[in-house]
Amino acid sequence: MILPIFFIFSLIFASSSAAAQDFCVGDLSRSYGPAGYSCKSPSKVTVNDFVFSGLGKAGNTSNIFKASVTPAFAAQFPGVNGLGLSMARMDLAVGGVVPMHSHPGGSKLLLVVQGSILAGFISSNNAVYYKTLYKGDTMVFPLGLLHFQINLGETAAVAFATFSSPSPGLQITSLSLFGNNLLTELVAKTTFVGKAEVERLKSVLGGTNSGVFV
Incomplete structure (x- = not known):
């Protein structure tokens, strides 16, 4: 009786051990796919794969947005x-803004550690939720919804975001609309923004007027 029981437990242990995988450190030399990066060979994994030091340094806010985002994604x-x-x-410098954007791959939890940030999001039924956040405040932004952050304070602001995905993705609405090479007329028709304003925004955000109607 003891031998059959021992054999059964041995099989269970063996199958669970085979299925278990502690981690899958991304092999950045290979392409990113729907399931993430392929796993690096365990023999090539080092402790440095589990450490990221880039979040301790302030980003460069000398740009049109007066803002910088330093990712620690896969x-x-x-x-x-x-x-x-991730x-x-x-x-965010004084007056800095992270414009309306979305993360199609993950929800975000924001923690303010310095200054104050006006943050908000728009739900799929166009309800708006926004509030000024101060040091120690957190706010959650559900997956895929448009949201923004603005520094309306008198000092620089710093926040850290945690995402529910190793690669949450990013689409900035203004850049998607006016930083592209769609015909100005096409952008104007699909956004209900006047042609002159579309041209101005394209010039500011790096868009061009190339492309043809098909």
Whole structure:
């Protein structure tokens, strides 16, 4: 009786051990796919794959947005590959803005650690939720919804974001609309923004007027 029981437990242990995988450090030399990066060979994994030091340094806010976002996603931090989480640092100079954008691959939890940030999002039924956040405040932004952050304070602001994905993705609405090469007439028709304003926004955000109607 003891031998059959021992044999059964041996099979269970063997199958569970075979199925278990502690981590899947991303192999950045290979292409990113729907399931993330392929796993690096365990023999090539080092402790440095599980450490990222880039969030301790302020980003460069000398740009049109007066803002900087430093990601610690799978592409920068291969140890989070396959673990369902990642982080980023946000620096906002006075008057800085992270314009309306979305993360199609993950929800975001924002923690303000310096200054104050006006943050909000728009639900799929166009309800708006926004509030000024101060040091120690957190706000959650559900997956895929348009949201923004603005520094309306008198000092620089810093926040850290945690995502529910190692690669949450990013689409900035204004850049998607006016930083492209669609015909100005086409952008104007689909956005109900006047042609002259579309041309102005394209010039500011790097868009061109190339392309043809098909």
